[in-house]
Amino acid sequence: MIVNSARFHISSPCASKCPQDAQPHHEYAFIGRSNVGKSSLINMLLGQNDLAKTSSTPGKTMLINYFLVNDSWYIVDLPGYGYAQRSKDDRMRLEAMIKDYILNRVQMTNLFVLIDSRHKPQAIDLEFMQWLGENEIPFAIVFTKLDKLKAGEKKKNISRYCEELLAYWEELPPIFATSSSNKIGRDALLDYIDELNRLPL
Ligand code: GTP
Ligand code: MG
Numbered sequence: 001m002i003v004n005s006a007r008f009h010i011s012s013p014c015a016s017k018c019p020q021d022a023q024p025h026h027e028y029a030f031i032g033r034s035n036v037g038k039s040s041l042i043n044m045l046l047g048q049n050d051l052a053k054t055s056s057t058p059g060k061t062m063l064i065n066y067f068l069v070n071d072s073w074y075i076v077d078l079p080g081y082g083y084a085q086r087s088k089d090d091r092m093r094l095e096a097m098i099k100d101y102i103l104n105r106v107q108m109t110n111l112f113v114l115i116d117s118r119h120k121p122q123a124i125d126l127e128f129m130q131w132l133g134e135n136e137i138p139f140a141i142v143f144t145k146l147d148k149l150k151a152g153e154k155k156k157n158i159s160r161y162c163e164e165l166l167a168y169w170e171e172l173p174p175i176f177a178t179s180s181s182n183k184i185g186r187d188a189l190l191d192y193i194d195e196l197n198r199l200p201l
Contacts, residue, residue, distance in 0.1 A: 001194035006046035009066040015101040018064060024201035026073040027107040028193055031098065032114030033124065034058035034080030037144040040180035041114065042077050045189060052077045059083045064101055073197055082124045102137055109196050110138050117143040117157050121164040130168065140174040147179040
């Protein structure tokens with residue numbers, strides 16, 4: 001798929017204030033731990049460096065941010081989960097906001113769960129995906145920051161992660177390997193979204 005246009009649409013503090021367009025649309029949300037690279041990946045996909053705000057300090061994204069693509073579908077940048085430096089109240093508020101969005105946003109066609117390809121499987125991500133499964137939320141896994149791994153580690157880390165998932169899951173969700181720094185995985189992800197865009201609304 002070619003991205004012809006992409007622009008910031010709206011930031012919402014909760015699911016009930018997300019866009020309610022008269023025209024039905026597909027919507028794809030990006031989630032994962034703080035600092036995993038959600039906003040950077042969105043910029044990479046949309047071909048604009050500063051559309052979604054990124055930061056080397058975790059916890060940058062605090063609202064549900066909408067980007068309208070090709071005047072027809074949305075990408076949604078969600079706040080990250082699990083940032084330990086935040087106050088407990090803030091963490092609980094953000095978690096409630098994220099869960100409310102995921103459970104109630106009927107427009108969300110697919111959720112992309114981002115995982116830092118450098119790390120071993122972490123309980124917080126595995127539990128989150130377990131929760132998605134229990135709630136029958138369609139999702140795909142996107143490994144990020146592949147450029148930070150040596151050639152031999154890329155396949156090894158991803159296979160190790162998949163093996164661990166297969167201990168809990170009968171089958172794996174769609175898996176993508178990406179790097180926002182060198183655009184690895186861009187075509188594969190956009191083609192996948194293109195396929196989903198063809199599903200009836
Ligand atoms: P929050 O909004 O805080 O939850 O973070 P986020 O998941 O949106 O992460 P963000 O895109 O802001 O990126 C966090 C840091 O990781 C930034 O310093 C990015 O430059 C860096 N980063 C993101 N993606 C990549 C990547 O593919 N490769 C490399 N080398 N760095 C990356
Ligand atoms: Mg962000």
